[in-house]
Amino acid sequence: MSDRAIAWLFTAPTLILLLFINIYPLIWSVYLSFTNYKANRRGVEIAWVGLKWYKKILTDEDVWANLQVTAHFLFWTILLQGLIGLSLALLLNKKFKGHEVFTTIVVLPMMLSPAVVGVFWTYIYQPQAGIFNYIINFFHDFGEFSMIADVSLAPWSIIIVDTWIWSPFVMLLCLAGLRSIPDYLYEAAEVDRASKWQQFIHITLPSVLPFLMLAILFRGIENFKMFDMVNELTGGGPGSVTELASIHLKRAAFEKWRTGYSSAFAVILFVTVFGAGNIYVKFLNRIKEK
Amino acid sequence: MSHSLDTSRSPLEPSSRSKKIAAVLIILYVLITIIPLLLIVMTAFKSVPDAITYPPKLIFKPSLEGFVNLFTQRTRQPKAYLESLPPAATWYEKIVRKRQMVIAGPSRFFHRFVNSIAIGFGSTFFSVFLGTLAAYGFSRFRIPAKDDLLFFILSTRMFPPIAAAVPIFLMYRTLGLNDTYLGMITLYTVVNLSLSVWLLKGFIDEIPKEYEEAAMVDGYSRLSAFFKVILPEAAAGIAATAIFCLIFAWNEYAFAILLTFREAQTLPPFIPTIIGEGGLDWPAISAATMIFLLPVVVFTILLRKHLLRGITFGAVRR
Numbered sequence: 001m002s003d004r005a006i007a008w009l010f011t012a013p014t015l016i017l018l019l020f021i022n023i024y025p026l027i028w029s030v031y032l033s034f035t036n037y038k039a040n041r042r043g044v045e046i047a048w049v050g051l052k053w054y055k056k057i058l059t060d061e062d063v064w065a066n067l068q069v070t071a072h073f074l075f076w077t078i079l080l081q082g083l084i085g086l087s088l089a090l091l092l093n094k095k096f097k098g099h100e101v102f103t104t105i106v107v108l109p110m111m112l113s114p115a116v117v118g119v120f121w122t123y124i125y126q127p128q129a130g131i132f133n134y135i136i137n138f139f140h141d142f143g144e145f146s147m148i149a150d151v152s153l154a155p156w157s158i159i160i161v162d163t164w165i166w167s168p169f170v171m172l173l174c175l176a177g178l179r180s181i182p183d184y185l186y187e188a189a190e191v192d193r194a195s196k197w198q199q200f201i202h203i204t205l206p207s208v209l210p211f212l213m214l215a216i217l218f219r220g221i222e223n224f225k226m227f228d229m230v231n232e233l234t235g236g237g238p239g240s241v242t243e244l245a246s247i248h249l250k251r252a253a254f255e256k257w258r259t260g261y262s263s264a265f266a267v268i269l270f271v272t273v274f275g276a277g278n279i280y281v282k283f284l285n286r287i288k289e290k
Numbered sequence: 291m292s293h294s295l296d297t298s299r300s301p302l303e304p305s306s307r308s309k310k311i312a313a314v315l316i317i318l319y320v321l322i323t324i325i326p327l328l329l330i331v332m333t334a335f336k337s338v339p340d341a342i343t344y345p346p347k348l349i350f351k352p353s354l355e356g357f358v359n360l361f362t363q364r365t366r367q368p369k370a371y372l373e374s375l376p377p378a379a380t381w382y383e384k385i386v387r388k389r390q391m392v393i394a395g396p397s398r399f400f401h402r403f404v405n406s407i408a409i410g411f412g413s414t415f416f417s418v419f420l421g422t423l424a425a426y427g428f429s430r431f432r433i434p435a436k437d438d439l440l441f442f443i444l445s446t447r448m449f450p451p452i453a454a455a456v457p458i459f460l461m462y463r464t465l466g467l468n469d470t471y472l473g474m475i476t477l478y479t480v481v482n483l484s485l486s487v488w489l490l491k492g493f494i495d496e497i498p499k500e501y502e503e504a505a506m507v508d509g510y511s512r513l514s515a516f517f518k519v520i521l522p523e524a525a526a527g528i529a530a531t532a533i534f535c536l537i538f539a540w541n542e543y544a545f546a547i548l549l550t551f552r553e554a555q556t557l558p559p560f561i562p563t564i565i566g567e568g569g570l571d572w573p574a575i576s577a578a579t580m581i582f583l584l585p586v587v588v589f590t591i592l593l594r595k596h597l598l599r600g601i602t603f604g605a606v607r608r
Contacts, residue, residue: 010427014420021480022446025457094304094312104594111590113541119562128344172598176606225450228543246452253456266453273448
């Protein structure tokens, strides 16, 4: 067989499968977003409704509320995970005895199924039998409270669990950044009698920054799509205070069966993620060039 | 150069004091972050009343009630009926009888477990198989618009699963693939393909081209060079990729909860539905969670050298 034939033979199955399962549904979504189709009413003729759903979504106050919930979740998870992840990486980079074993233990929550872990956190958050409330009340007695049922606490309940799961992810990336710094930079700094603090500001931080940004990019995209953990932990409630974009989409698509509307919402989400991701990557490349 | 300068260690090596502080802080973090995991194991061995007492019990009499509840379906019976039965023959019947119940049959847990294994391993096999071929193709050959194609493969990951689920649900309904092994294995294969191609391309890029060129000079065809030279060289990378795909498929929840109901339902959507009398049966859920998480913990330990690469799609290699 010629190399050319092998090249196509090897890559074609993957590309065809992706086209069939990823691109075809995407195009279909775009089409459905202009129609009044409802997946639970089959046999009804599909009518073209134009931009109706897009107009509705962009002017709907509930949707803006969802996006605010998503933004709140994104802001705090990224901030907390960035801080905790970077700190953990700096600490583990001290290479104390047993640091490799500890790295593996720290990473564990990240590898477990967020949905299954999310269910278990409803037990941890129980007002009476839950260990979370018990520990909080041990330090300061707030009496009985429910992280999940309380409107002002529920958004924090998902932020805490997400941070617990994903801080190790940021840590791993920052650790890679720290290990990529060549020794001679510090040696030169020592010769120049730069203080440890100066070394940290001028060598460590700039070297880690691209890795930290990459971690934030990954976390931003992933949390914008967040569904599994939150769906099991709060299900979007109470009311809709933890109804992230994906949860809103699931409710519209699979509970209210508003297929046209939810397809339009899906398209908007996709364009947002894709656009934000692209802008961010450009920004990241500029930092790397410096 | 002053004489007092400490030359016993390199200035780059952290001082033993800063090492100690770092170790203490990390241990503190580990102690806090491991609480939920320890609690899962503890609760799995609690009896149902012990699991819901206030304050939470740290010391308790271990019980296998959770495991028994997980694997069986039970019905409550009147006392008179229970007394008319012959004494419980097995240890698990004894546990059930204590709660005034009898075992009505096996639960659905085992079936869901088998589903998870079949769909997890099935999809892993195909995504690694197709991914290895595609990765080799992209690594070694000139393919028009190669970078665009690779970016396209990666971008399929950016689509929120819930957004993809709507059209896939409709497509699968037309094809009769909802709630089937075939449908779920196909879907998970595709979901993992992007990861598999990107990771494996990284691993294969690291194998020098000269290896197979030398083999081809020795008379091997391109295909046999691929099988006899590249595959053995990439074996460790392929194994790591397979474990990543398996973990993702094993943990996947969004598609599973929307596209499977009975026949092909996997563990993640099933575990939250384990209920006992008057609510969720926490010991049984914990037992299920423990059984579900254990393989992943083992895999994570096996994978620790490749973790970074796996979670960043090969973008960062260390």
